[in-house]
Amino acid sequence: MSILVFGATGQVARELARHEGVISVGREQADLSDPGACAALIRETAPEAVINAAAYTAVDKAETEEELATVINGAAPGAMAAACVQMGIPFVHISTDYVFAGTGEAPWQTDDPVAPPNAYGRSKRAGEEAVIAAGGTYAILRTSWVVSAHGNNFVKTMLRLGAARAQVSVVADQIGAPTPARDIAEACLKMARQLVLEPKKSGIYHFQGAPYVSWAGFAAEIFAISNLACEVVEIPTTDYPTPAVRPLNSRLDCTTLETVFGIPQPDWRRGLQDILKELAE
Structure with a gap:
């Protein structure tokens, strides 16, 4: 099965490229700031499914570049989805927990009201709305705290700081879960393969690692597995101000994904061990 993947250097895109049948395209072949070019590429490539693993992910920078972020995260996925409708093929789009307000303590359900707290979240919600409006066979996969052995992410940052410092301050009141x-x-x-045969499975789904943890707790686990003698000092979000508001509650209810597609939540601790092993090698 041929699957066209938008994104070549991102964390998820690099993992997708490991699989047979995946055609990965980067910015050189398809610039997401030009939605029309993305749609044209789908028509030219004629794949059996499309996965959008590319996005504008600079959360803080989006506060001053919301228009550009909205084109890349909103208009481009909409154009891709529309092209997939024309081709009669499924479209899988990766979204984020940032579409929610980030308040409370209950895990977010797929049909909970959205209220993005920052520009990045608003741009991603625009993408969700555009994909749904296209009216085809689609799956929107909201996820959180993406980590891997590639690119810039929390694991690699903690490894660098943990090796250089005796202690590091990490926020402890933002709760969610890393997702490998x-x-x-x-x-x-x-999801893409199942949607080809069962388009009625179209909809919004949640996927993140388990169990829930704070960023501080995640950092402590990284240090423990890596045998780094670095103390984690727990601090509130108010002690670590950022241009973009961060959600305190990033818990996602993932039961629907397992019920419909048979995909259970992964244990992020096992995934972390794999990431650390890959980095060591």
């Missing part, structure tokens, strides 16, 4: 990019990639592929 490899697991996200495999979930997207399973």
